[in-house]
Amino acid sequence: MAKIKVNELAKELNLDPKDLLQDLKERGYSIKSVSSTLTEEEAEEIRKLYKPKNEIIIIKKEEIEEKPKKIKLIVKKRAEPEEEIPPSPPSPPPSPPILEEEEKLTIKTEEELKEIPEISEGTEEEVISEAPQEKRIVTEFKPRRERPFRPKGITEETKAPPLEIPKVPEKEEPRKKKKEELKEEKRKPKKKAPSFKRAKEEREEIEEIFEEEVTTLFEEFPEEEEKPHIKAPARREKAPSRPSTLPPKEKKIRVFESIQVGELAKLMGVKAGDLIKRALQLGMPLTINQSIDPDTAAILADEFGYQVEKALIEEEILLQYTPPSPEELKPRPPVVTVMGHVDHGKTSLLDAIRKTDVVSREAGGITQHIGAYTVSLDGGKKITFIDTPGHEAFTSMRARGAQVTDIVILVVAADDGVMEQTKEAIEHARAAGVPIVVAINKIDKPNANPEKVKSQLAELGLVPEEWGGETLMANISARNKIGIEDLLELVLLQAEMLDLKAAYERPARGRVIESRLDKGKGPVATILVQEGTLKEGDIFVCGNTYGRVRAMFDSYGNRLSIATPSTPVEILGFEELPSAGDDFFVLEDEEKARKVAEYRQRKAREAETAKEAKISLEKIFEKLSEGELKELKLVLKADTQGTLEALQSSLVKLSTDKVRVSIIRAGIGAISESDVMLASASDAIVIGFNVKPSPQAKEIAKKEGVDIRFYDVIYHLLEDIKKAMTGLLEPSYEEVVGGVAEVRATFKVPKVGVVAGCYVREGNINRNHKIRVIRDGVVIYTGKIASLKRFKEDVREVQAGYECGIKIENFNDIKEGDLLEAFEIKEISQEL
Numbered sequence: 001m002a003k004i005k006v007n008e009l010a011k012e013l014n015l016d017p018k019d020l021l022q023d024l025k026e027r028g029y030s031i032k033s034v035s036s037t038l039t040e041e042e043a044e045e046i047r048k049l050y051k052p053k054n055e056i057i058i059i060k061k062e063e064i065e066e067k068p069k070k071i072k073l074i075v076k077k078r079a080e081p082e083e084e085i086p087p088s089p090p091s092p093p094p095s096p097p098i099l100e101e102e103e104k105l106t107i108k109t110e111e112e113l114k115e116i117p118e119i120s121e122g123t124e125e126e127v128i129s130e131a132p133q134e135k136r137i138v139t140e141f142k143p144r145r146e147r148p149f150r151p152k153g154i155t156e157e158t159k160a161p162p163l164e165i166p167k168v169p170e171k172e173e174p175r176k177k178k179k180e181e182l183k184e185e186k187r188k189p190k191k192k193a194p195s196f197k198r199a200k201e202e203r204e205e206i207e208e209i210f211e212e213e214v215t216t217l218f219e220e221f222p223e224e225e226e227k228p229h230i231k232a233p234a235r236r237e238k239a240p241s242r243p244s245t246l247p248p249k250e251k252k253i254r255v256f257e258s259i260q261v262g263e264l265a266k267l268m269g270v271k272a273g274d275l276i277k278r279a280l281q282l283g284m285p286l287t288i289n290q291s292i293d294p295d296t297a298a299i300l301a302d303e304f305g306y307q308v309e310k311a312l313i314e315e316e317i318l319l320q321y322t323p324p325s326p327e328e329l330k331p332r333p334p335v336v337t338v339m340g341h342v343d344h345g346k347t348s349l350l351d352a353i354r355k356t357d358v359v360s361r362e363a364g365g366i367t368q369h370i371g372a373y374t375v376s377l378d379g380g381k382k383i384t385f386i387d388t389p390g391h392e393a394f395t396s397m398r399a400r401g402a403q404v405t406d407i408v409i410l411v412v413a414a415d416d417g418v419m420e421q422t423k424e425a426i427e428h429a430r431a432a433g434v435p436i437v438v439a440i441n442k443i444d445k446p447n448a449n450p451e452k453v454k455s456q457l458a459e460l461g462l463v464p465e466e467w468g469g470e471t472l473m474a475n476i477s478a479r480n481k482i483g484i485e486d487l488l489e490l491v492l493l494q495a496e497m498l499d500l501k502a503a504y505e506r507p508a509r510g511r512v513i514e515s516r517l518d519k520g521k522g523p524v525a526t527i528l529v530q531e532g533t534l535k536e537g538d539i540f541v542c543g544n545t546y547g548r549v550r551a552m553f554d555s556y557g558n559r560l561s562i563a564t565p566s567t568p569v570e571i572l573g574f575e576e577l578p579s580a581g582d583d584f585f586v587l588e589d590e591e592k593a594r595k596v597a598e599y600r601q602r603k604a605r606e607a608e609t610a611k612e613a614k615i616s617l618e619k620i621f622e623k624l625s626e627g628e629l630k631e632l633k634l635v636l637k638a639d640t641q642g643t644l645e646a647l648q649s650s651l652v653k654l655s656t657d658k659v660r661v662s663i664i665r666a667g668i669g670a671i672s673e674s675d676v677m678l679a680s681a682s683d684a685i686v687i688g689f690n691v692k693p694s695p696q697a698k699e700i701a702k703k704e705g706v707d708i709r710f711y712d713v714i715y716h717l718l719e720d721i722k723k724a725m726t727g728l729l730e731p732s733y734e735e736v737v738g739g740v741a742e743v744r745a746t747f748k749v750p751k752v753g754v755v756a757g758c759y760v761r762e763g764n765i766n767r768n769h770k771i772r773v774i775r776d777g778v779v780i781y782t783g784k785i786a787s788l789k790r791f792k793e794d795v796r797e798v799q800a801g802y803e804c805g806i807k808i809e810n811f812n813d814i815k816e817g818d819l820l821e822a823f824e825i826k827e828i829s830q831e832l
């Protein structure tokens with residue numbers, strides 16, 4: 001984006017750069033000097049504010065001579081020199097316009113003013129037109145802080161010069177008349193100004209008439225005042241002032257992302273009641289405990305002569321971050337994630353690597369799992385491994401915008417070759433811009449064919465070095481510990497090419513790799529230090545929480561006092577449990593850390609309410625039309641292998657020229673957390689065919705905004721996807737789960753069948769609900785409730801926490817431990 005310096009912009013606007021700088025600072029632009037740069041967007045915004053608009057300016061003035069009690073509306077065009085404006089000594093500089101208040105325009109008679117008590121003094125300006133029969137009220141609330149820049153050098157006297165009431169030039173009359181006529185055409189004369197709303201409409205109307213934004217100079221000249229001024233500070237003076245007994249206050253108030261009305265009043269040393277009254281006069285009904293944003297606070301504070309400085313705490317912290325200088329940087333160990341297809345040997349490889357660790361060999365092995373570990377190789381070099389194999393850790397991190405991995409080791413079984421998830425892993429690594437080192441595993445197997453694997457990989461763009469490509473590959477056997485050291489050498493070689501460096505001598509920053517709630521220790525998390533040195537006692541912010549490093553441990557369970565870049569450490573001392581992927585940074589004081597955490601919590605809550613699904617079947621067509629979507633990704637889970645295969649092949653066939661349907665994961669069994677995370681990281685939809693999500697997966701889907709769709713008829717699924725792709729998705733039916741009950745006992749009742757003795761775990765079970773029997777995450781039956789009883793009574797509904805007896809219509813194969821999910825089907829309106 002094009003940038004422009006403050007002084008360049010000042011020149012363009014014909015302003016003194018220093019004045020512009022000062023004024024922009026006051027407006028909250030983060031600029032330091034006249035040579036600071038502004039984005040094109042900011043510049044445009046500023047231009048709008050300061051550029052004299054080549055348009056009409058309305059000046060009103062009291063008609064002292066003929067109609068002393070009325071105010072006259074004079075319209076003149078600034079940019080047309082031929083329009084003679086009688087000199088009004090001392091006259092304001094021609095450009096930029098001296099506009100004291102860019103506010104609202106009101107035209108009304110005195111009688112009307114009396115009739116509208118709610119339009120109180122100081123909340124609006126009045127302009128009375130010459131023709132009283134054309135009374136109008138035009139009001140619009142505009143904050144004062146939006147007033148245009150006033151060039152320096154214009155002192156209190158010069159900026160508010162006594163205005164010699166100029167005679168309205170003859171020339172003005174036709175112009176004005178024309179406008180009046182125009183107004184006439186637009187509307188019938190309105191006698192009364194009944195409301196603010198109406199007034200606002202009318203202002204819009206005026207603006208329409210003038211075709212351009214109207215710049216107004218308003219002044220209400222009180223009768224008593226002989227020499228009216230173009231400035232109207234009187235209103236400010238009318239605001240209840242601070243008791244003079246109080247010590248003088250800083251006229252600036254820092255407001256973080258919000259401030260309570262009561263707190264704002266306190267900071268200004270005024271009564272909250274006065275502030276609330278003032279706000280009401282400005283058309284803002286507020287309560288003492290209400291939180292207001294800095295903009296609103298600025299408007300209110302201005303009324304009391306205070307300025308509000310917007311202080312975004314998050315930004316403030318981030319601003320403090322200065323990227324390290326090249327001199328600060330020192331090499332750091334690479335961080336590696338192992339990925340590959342199921343059963344190709346990821347876990348075995350991580351085990352084998354752990355055993356090559358010299359420290360581990362001495363210490364008798366890694367004693368605890370902390371989600372990551374560092375191995376020290378014979379040459380003294382180190383590599384850090386993320387100890388959660390597969391895409392999950394990688395994708396869940398990425399879904400949170402966290403990228404900790406420098407290198408991916410892609411494990412491909414030499415007997416099996418490239419499989420679906422191998423391709424997926426390549427895609428993930430590429431999407432993240434992380435280089436891949438290939439480990440062709442299981443070369444000990446008689447049917448191993450590493451050459452075939454290489455050619456398969458080459459087809460996917462991973463060409464081995466020996467074939468003239470750039471991908472480093474090692475043949476290994478994780479089980480027999482063959483080639484492990486060679487592989488690690490290649491990793492180090494790759495790391496060298498990446499020239500991985502970090503600053504050591506600064507406060508630590510990092511990411512959460514894993515977290516857990518320990519019964520004895522409380523919240524515990526493994527942090528990968530990415531920059532700086534973490535020390536015991538350091539105060540930190542981590543995601544939405546904060547804390548102090550009470551103790552740190554490495555993966556051997558050794559207590560550490562410091563941790564340098566690329567070191568994973570387990571930390572105690574969190575206020576609350578952070579999540580994997582959360583950022584972590586050290587701050588100097590606890591108060592600040594707490595504030596940042598609180599701010600983030602608030603933001604998270606706001607985001608929660610504003611959240612919408614990342615992608616949903618309903619939105620597919622929309623995204624397709626916008627060209628945002630070229631590939632419809634699905635995570636497919638089904639109850640049997642046969643169904644899964646049938647679904648896979650039918651779904652893939654739905655691909656068209658415009659959109660490819662790709663199944664990024666297909667599996668059997670309940671929808672797991674990792675399915676949801678993969679969908680989240682890849683913007684995919686999860687399809688459950690006769691399977692349901694685990695409670696955790698359900699929770700995560702909600703949190704991540706992942707769309708999970710359930711089907712039990714293949715045709716319906718295919719139809720839905722087809723329709724979604726062509727924008728013809730019919731009003732769909734949403735399943736609303738009413739409650740979940742757990743079967744704790746079963747009873748055979750003669751003539752009735754098997755009755756389930758249940759405990760309602762969540763929600764409620766209603767007699768009219770449909771019921772689904774879930775065993776080990778798989779739906780085994782869907783039907784109706786035949787009877788719902790509490791003790792011997794037939795009941796309509798049973799709430800969570802209560803026991804009940806449920807008989808399912810035509811179904812007796814109920815077992816202890818089964819889950820009964822009660823649901824109803826509701827039609828949802830189509831968003832397409």
Ligand SMILES: Nc1nc2c(ncn2[C@@H]2O[C@H](COP(=O)(O)OP(=O)(O)OP(=O)(O)O)[C@@H](O)[C@H]2O)c(=O)[nH]1
Nearest residue numbers: 341342343344345346347348441442477478479480
């Ligand atoms: N013969 C042979 N078998 C191996 C080798 N590496 C792993 N295996 C076997 O392959 C199977 C799968 O290995 P894992 O390490 O669990 O594979 P994984 O990729 O971690 O599997 P998931 O965690 O299920 O994705 C196990 O039975 C291992 O013993 C190898 O080098 N040679």
